[in-house]
Amino acid sequence: MEDCLFCKIIKGDIPCDKVYEDDKVLSFKDINPEAPVHVLTVPKKHISSTNDLKAEDEELVGYIYTVMVKIAKQLGISEKGYRIISNCGEDGGQTVSHIHFHLLGGKKLD
DSSP, X not given: OTTOHHHHHHHTSSOOOEEEEOSSEEEEEOSSOSSSEEEEXXXXXXXXXXXXXXXXXXXXXXXXXXXXXXXXXXXTOTTTOEEEEXXXXXXXXXXXXXXXXXXXXXXXXX
């Protein structure tokens, strides 16, 4: 997707504060953090939203969660707890049409 913000970040056209990267996903710090730790994890495969997930994406979504657990441990928030959020659609708060997961922690979340 040529105009997708996250695809541009994945390609390196737009810089990010990278936390983790491998051949399947990229994780980076959110530019407008809502908690002391706010990391976005995006698959390198473009999937517009949760509504567009297919059976073939099940392994990828599970993999994303295991990566986020590693990141939570790496950033020291796994012991006290954290939140993982994925917004879907306009009413759900999704602002970029590329599935992504927010990892929030580092404070007591309301």
